[in-house]
Amino acid sequence: xxxxxxxxxxxxxxxxxxxxxxxxxxxxxxxxxxxxxxxxxxxxxxxxxxxxxxxxxxxxxxxxxxxxxxxxxxxxxxxxxxxxxxxx
Numbered sequence: 628x629x630x631x632x633x634x635x636x637x638x639x640x641x642x643x644x645x646x647x648x649x650x651x652x653x654x655x656x657x658x659x660x661x662x663x664x665x666x667x668x669x670x671x672x673x674x675x676x677x678x679x680x681x682x683x684x685x686x687x688x689x690x691x692x693x694x695x696x697x698x699x700x701x702x703x704x705x706x707x708x709x710x711x712x713x714x715x
Contacts, residue, residue: 633666637662640658640659640662644658
């Protein structure tokens with residue numbers, strides 16, 4: 628089934644390039660780059676979705692991750708305090 632989807636996408640891409648060869652957006656290089664990017668994104672999305680066991684658990688995990696990212700750190704790595712200098 629996946630190969631059929633690839634075939635359809637490549638066929639549509641070829642038809643677009645064939646019918647409008649002078650269009651700047653529809654040149655073959657840009658079309659293949661867009662196709663490559665789309666396929667990589669879809670593969671990553673599908674692989675990530677197979678690892679999600681439960682939607683509620685995934686939402687809770689994302690909530691915790693964003694909470695940790697947004698929480699300011701109590702450690703200031705750029706501070707040049709006396710304790711830092713003594714440890715060096």
